[in-house]
Amino acid sequence: MNLSSAESGPPPEEGGWTDFEEFAAHCGPRLLRTAWILTGDRHLAEELLQTALARSWPKWRRIRDDRPETYVRGVMVRVHLRRWPRRRRGEVPYARTPRASLPGDRYREADPDDAMRRALRRLPPRQRAVIGLRYLEGLGVEETASLLNCSAGAVGRRTAKALRTLNGALAGAGLPRR
Known part of the structure; x- marks a missing residue:
């Protein structure tokens, strides 16, 4: 199944999805984007x-007519939030990727998109999920x-804290706040 070539949009039929493979091919790119937002890594x-x-497929007959994309997205969030603490203990990421760069390459350091990605990766998993x-x-x-x-209030608190952290990280990188 090639997720990058599938189109996004509404289901092909009025009554909902009938075929799981069609659903996965059609909604896969959006779901993969959500998964990347949660993990920050293409392979993860x-x-x-x-x-x-895989966890949604056995329940397909029950969920196919009732917002299956939302259901799968919820499964991804729950799986990610349960796995993260276990994965985190064994891994110690470097603050910077050890790549060779030319001396005095100021433009590489000032890339706002790269700074934002790095700042997002540093957020705790629930704050990253909220953002x-x-x-x-x-x-x-x-x-x-x-x-x-969680409650709507918890979403608001996590959002505010994450935005403060992101603003601080961008300011620390010498970039204008977003």
């Missing part, structure tokens, strides 16, 4: 999406709260 995102689809779901996926407070199994 693919693994997370595959796990969520990803709210601002990058465009979900509302209530839907985000439902996916994260």
